[in-house]
Amino acid sequence: MATLPAANPPSRNRTKVLRWTLPLAVFLVIVAFLFVGLFRDPREVPSPLIGKPAPAFALPKLHEPQQKLTTADMRGQVWLLNVWASWCVSCRVEHPLLVDLAKANLVTVVGLNYKDEPKDGLAWLAERGDPYKTSIVDRDGRVGIDFGVYGVPETFVIDKTGVIRYKQIGPLTAEALNDTILPLVRKLQAS
Amino acid sequence: MMGMLVALLFAASTAFAATADPALDARLKSLESELRCLVCQNQTLAESNAPLAEDLRREVRELALSGKNDDEIRAYLVARYGDFVLYKPPVEPVTYLLWFGPFLLLAAGAAIWFALLRRRAAMAESTREPPDATTTPAGELARARAILDE
Numbered sequence: 092m093a094t095l096p097a098a099n100p101p102s103r104n105r106t107k108v109l110r111w112t113l114p115l116a117v118f119l120v121i122v123a124f125l126f127v128g129l130f131r132d133p134r135e136v137p138s139p140l141i142g143k144p145a146p147a148f149a150l151p152k153l154h155e156p157q158q159k160l161t162t163a164d165m166r167g168q169v170w171l172l173n174v175w176a177s178w179c180v181s182c183r184v185e186h187p188l189l190v191d192l193a194k195a196n197l198v199t200v201v202g203l204n205y206k207d208e209p210k211d212g213l214a215w216l217a218e219r220g221d222p223y224k225t226s227i228v229d230r231d232g233r234v235g236i237d238f239g240v241y242g243v244p245e246t247f248v249i250d251k252t253g254v255i256r257y258k259q260i261g262p263l264t265a266e267a268l269n270d271t272i273l274p275l276v277r278k279l280q281a282s
Numbered sequence: 283m284m285g286m287l288v289a290l291l292f293a294a295s296t297a298f299a300a301t302a303d304p305a306l307d308a309r310l311k312s313l314e315s316e317l318r319c320l321v322c323q324n325q326t327l328a329e330s331n332a333p334l335a336e337d338l339r340r341e342v343r344e345l346a347l348s349g350k351n352d353d354e355i356r357a358y359l360v361a362r363y364g365d366f367v368l369y370k371p372p373v374e375p376v377t378y379l380l381w382f383g384p385f386l387l388l389a390a391g392a393a394i395w396f397a398l399l400r401r402r403a404a405m406a407e408s409t410r411e412p413p414d415a416t417t418t419p420a421g422e423l424a425r426a427r428a429i430l431d432e
Contacts, residue, residue, distance in 0.1 A: 106401075136320060139364040206333065232337045239362040241320035241334055 138239050138258045145172070145249050146237035153204050153212055153226035160201070160227050162253060169279045170199040171272070172247040173223070173263075174235065176207040177215035179243040185262035186219050192268065193222035198276045202226035205235050205243055248272060250279045310343060313352050316369045317342075317359060326369065 140146075149161040173189060175182045189200060202223035204212040209228055216226070229235050238247065239258075248257040257275055259267055311328055317338075319330035327335050327342070338359070345355045359367045371377050 133323065136366045137364060139361060232334070233341075236337060236341060236362060239364075241363065 134242070135260050136241065138255075140239055140255050141258060143255060144253050145247070145255050146234070148227075148234045148237065150203075150227035150229055150234060153202070153209055153216075153228050156209070156228070160225055165199075165201070165249065166253055167251055168199055169251055169276050170201055170224075170249050171276075172201050172203055172238070172249060174203045174205050174238070174240050174243050174245045174247075175226075176205045176243050177211040178207065179205075181262040182244045183219070185244055185264075186222070188263050188265060188268060189222035190220045197273060198280075199224045203234065203238075203240075204228050205240065206230065206232045246272070248275055248279070251282075306343075306346060309352075310339075310346060313346075313355065314339060314342060317356075318367050318369055320363055320367065327367075 145162055147162045149159045152158050152160055175186075192198070193200060200223050202225070204226050206229065209230075212226065212228070216223075227234075232240075238245075242260065244262055246259040246263055247255050250256050256279060257272065259272065263272070314328035315326050317327040319325045319327050319332055319335040319338075321332035321334050322330050325332075325335075327338055341358075342355055345358060350358070356368065365371055371380065373381055
């Protein structure tokens with residue numbers, strides 16, 4: 092600035108600087124927003140249920156339809172609720188991980204068989220292995236709606252007092268399990 | 283087989299005409315038009331054919347039939363899916379920028395515009411030639427005389 096001719100009054104210098112810094116600043120702000128947006132998945136809708144008690148349900152078990160499982164039955168333990176269906180393609184992707192998790196016996200996993208034919212669900216489990224302590228049947232998807240399910244698979248982490256602590260939208264991955272879900276489960280189990 | 287098909291079709295058509303209540307239909311239509319379908323996110327609940335949208339329309343209808351008003355139905359969906367289901371987000375501190383941002387930009391633009399206008403006017407004022415003895419008609423005349431008198 093000092094090299095500019097002294098003939099320019101200071102206010103005109105300021106205008107000249109503003110003329111290119113202002114658009115540049117606006118441009119950088121837009122770039123920053125778009126850049127962050129690149130790494131966000133617009134399909135992932137944050138759940139308002141995190142930190143709230145899991146919705147109450149009483150649903151028949153897939154294997155013993157005359158018996159029901161309720162939210163209260165799960166009190167006192169940390170558990171995962173995995174929403175699945177035989178018609179769901181990405182459930183096939185995450186299923187081996189759930190089977191491994193069941194073998195490792197780290198946490199109780201309950202399956203919510205969502206909008207499925209029980210016989211299709213049973214055949215699916217018979218074919219691929221059943222990682223669930225129990226699966227419950229949500230034929231008309233009402234409990235799914237109570238849990239804010241909008242795409243299958245989804246997995247909820249629920250603590251000993253029945254509060255939802257985390258929601259995984261879409262198929263589980265080894266990273267999501269090892270980096271987020273299992274550390275959280277361990278922490279909740281210890282508390 | 284044919285009889286079964288006819289029976290099925292009949293059942294389906296009666297299911298769709300579950301309520302013969304045009305006022306309720308119109309109310310639900312307008313309510314569903316401002317709710318977002320979670321699956322196909324750029325469609326409203328009213329126009330989406332996704333299975334979840336059908337289920338949610340069923341829930342909305344049942345809530346309406348049980349006497350819930352529009353705000354209560356909206357609250358029911360927001361409790362499950364968050365503000366995302368609303369095409370018209372609520373006015374609250376996190377959405378102030380969204381609601382009032384455009385007016386802020388308009389005000390900023392107007393402020394810059396007025397500042398520029400004033401500066402331009404000031405500049406025009408300062409560069410205008412001051413009235414000079416030689417440029418006034420009387421001065422010109424005097425100058426002409428002086429030249430002629432030489």
